[in-house]
Amino acid sequence: MVATTRAARPWWKRVGLGRLAMYVVLVLIVLLFVFFADFEKIQRNFFDWETIERMFPDVITIAAKNTVIATVLTFAIGLVLALLLALMKRSTIGPYRWFASGYIELFRGLPALITLILVAFGLPIAFGWDIPGGRLGQGVIGLSLVAAAYMAETIRAGIEAVPRGQMEAARSLGMSRANAMAFIILPQAFRIIIPPLTNEFVLLIKDTSLFFVIGTTPASRELTKFARDFMTDARNATPLTVVAVLYLLITLPLTAMVRRLERSASRGKR
């Protein structure tokens, strides 16, 4: 019935009044922007060529490099901690379970900023020793503590998504619980959680921008801190544009990969 009346109706009815209104608003916004925006000012503030030139090569060799290194280290350390926590949470030994639950609730409940400050300033005061690796090292440790809490839950969900029969089959062959977990369950669990783990990695890339709260030396600046320092210096916002593009260059391929993985995973299920 819809099909027969469709061709006969006038175009504004076919498009629908609501959609039409949205198009009109869109066109108005674009027109307003074109008429009133000061393009020269925008260019000077966000796309100042001279500032861009001065940012290179440091923005790559120092800032982008630090961001990538910090993210990879945080992810690696966080993943190991998360695996431990996930296994503890499934342990038959009560205190292990309680510790893991407490840890996960604590670090998911605190703002990451607080954890970073605690690790960088609280620990040295409390225990009289610094975490190695300077500010960058402290940032990495602080952020891995937080990331571990989130990834532990992801890993646990992955373990639980592996059918029970897998553990039973492994045990019935005489494999110990630990062997069955290591060689049968975890490989399947990790396959399931590659997309959410990649998402976590993308979040971490952006979270390294929090390192600014613990202060940095010129050599340990990551992208965001680098941009802020450069902005004060250049008196315009171009550094933000540059690092925004750099962040996107790193994150967009990864999110595209997650989408592909998720699609192929849902295809595999059918």
Add this chain to the structure above:
Amino acid sequence: MSANPIQVRDLHKYFGELEVLRGIDFEVAAGEVVCVIGPSGSGKSTLLRCVNRLEEPTSGTILIEGEDITDPEANIDQLRAKIGMVFQQFNLFPHLNVLRNLTIAQRKVLGRSDDEANQVAAAMLERVGLSDKIDEFPARLSGGQQQRVAIARALCMNPDMMLFDEPTSALDPELIGEVLDVMRTLADEGMTMMVVTHEMGFAHNVADRVVFMDGGVIVEDGPPDQVLGNPQHERTRKFLRAVAQAEE
């Protein structure tokens, strides 16, 4: 004296409040093939799973080759390696190819070298007629082939006995025969077997004994001709009539 390799005495199993096994006594002799039949929920799987302690018995004793497996001191992993188990859903490891499915436990449990494990795997695959599938992943095999690989995987551990929990129930009808053939050959070769099944033909032709369970107890236990052909209990007769009707 050679005691029977499987001895179950006064076995009780509760799931919470529910008493699923209500005092099971029975034995399986070496080389004997016992088929366990009974309506859904009668406790057949639970009994089988207690025998290799995938389920923890609530009370009673289970002796495997004279060793009490309910003893907390027992080395359950070593005991389980002697007891092959085949599941309704095959439970092959989907991330490993057929060869690795067959070798992983040999290496981790029996400590066999790669070479030895590979040789045993190849030999067992040949026994179930699937030598050409050695490099395939489970997902690329038919249900019948998967179940035969699962049988080969259990055989790789050189078990003294095999437990089958409805090994053909998840299969398309045309694939049941190939799995039953493998099981029949095993039985002929003298394997000690406990088989939970709805395949009355198999029970009749291959089993030395048929056990009928209902409501968590063994109602009838005897040679197939007697239990299937001339049952003594009304509950057995009723069950067999229902099965015969379902098959028409």
